[in-house]
Amino acid sequence: MAGYFTNILSGTKSLLVGLSITQKEFFKKPVTLQYPWESLEMTPRYRGHIQLIKDPETGSHKCISCGMCQRGCPSNCITIHSEKQEGVKGKVLVKYELDFTKCSLCGQCIENCKPSAIEFSKEYNLASTRKEDFHYDLLKRLKEQK
Amino acid sequence: MSSQALSQNNERFEVNLGPQHPATHGVLRVKLLMDGEYIVDAEPVLGYIHRMHELMGENRTWAQFLPNMGRLDYLSALSYNLGYVELVEKMAGIEVPERAEYIRVITTEMNRISSHLLWFGAFVLDLGGFTPLLYAFTDREEILDLLESVTGARLTYCYYRFGGCYNDVEDEFLSGCLAFIKRLRARMPMYHNLVTKNVILRQRLERVGPVSAEMCRKYGATGPVLRGSGVNYDVRKNEPYSIYPELDFDVPVYHEGDSMARYMVRMDEIEQCMRIIEQAIAKIPSGPVMAEKVPKMIKPEPGDYYHAVEAARGTFSIRAVSDGKNQAYRMKLRSPTFSNLSLFQEASKGMLLADALALMGSLDLVIPEIDR
Structure with missing residues (x-):
């Protein structure tokens, strides 16, 4: 019988301790952001999808179409199309x-790239209902950035 | 209704727990044979998220298999990264600079804390308490932000490389880790007051779901499950790797073998992780983070190789057989939760369903790692 009442007492005490903690937290500042209106800045090392780096000297990219990124990729997601053009050394x-x-x-592609022509982008707001929207042409993307 | 079901002597029925059930934390299906509220038999059914990781390891180069490691146990991905790169370094005889070893230990232990915090929140959520989950996530968020600033990812890290790390850490990261430890140290008493000392939790966990050391041996259970059953086994101590021998930390062991013991092991492990990180940050040397001579295409000597590390859920080991090519001939991944889940069938016999869910939660299951 004595155990019955001590149980009630200890139960009430642990309930009150818990409630006091949640009450203290209730008056603290919120830790969340109201996402569409506020958002965090991505860290400089954030790994978004890759993109071609714009060379400030030439205003173009540094890719030499060696295909090392394509070969290093574990999931075969890179395909490079290049051609021989007259008057230009190497492939374009x-x-x-x-x-x-x-x-x-x-x-792996970035580490394999000898001329350091690609980098991670900082894009993370990516959502679509069609998967074709995620088939990028990075060269076109670079030209559109101009 | 069939006459068999209506007969008074047969009140057994089958219930499917999962494949989609919040208490299983993923696509795990447990076929339960119930007698009223009591479990007669519980058979885990796997295979719903099988992705052939072992086969993938056999048809791509050693370096190309790296990102797969983050997809096994996505909650403590860095331990798995570490296990794999250390194995390949062992195979190819690559020396790792000391700074890189320290960075690896600091980030792995941070990841272990984040994994335990998530388990803590989800476990209490399984038992019906919602609030601690939010508090644990607030702390976990800080770790994710810190690791994101170094690795560039929040969950599926791919940070270590053969011979070192992808990039160096800045002093801000190290001071951020120390600030976080200070914050978590101050918050641990709050967790203990709110959850550990709570009467409802204690009554739901104490003497519930006993797992004996014998049962752990039988099924090969490791990690906090084994240490909660009174066996002092931690790969970091028993088969030391990286710089763990130079660091001073204890292995928490509880002898009760019940769900509460497993809970306490993980809570104590968080404190030990903080000790490890503090020591590693105090000792971290300067220097390069990548070995100078790492072959572009790794072709290990033919042979059979094995390496084990202590992941957040137990011993994670890889056995790789090389035939001298740039791909593995055989890649065997031994994941801890697969063995930990195996004992569920025996341990849950005769338990109440609600208690069995507490037992399952205390095993800390991550389904993608069980199914690989």
């Missing part, structure tokens, strides 16, 4: 296809 990039639906953002 005509299309840099990225299938972002398959990408796992490991960064």
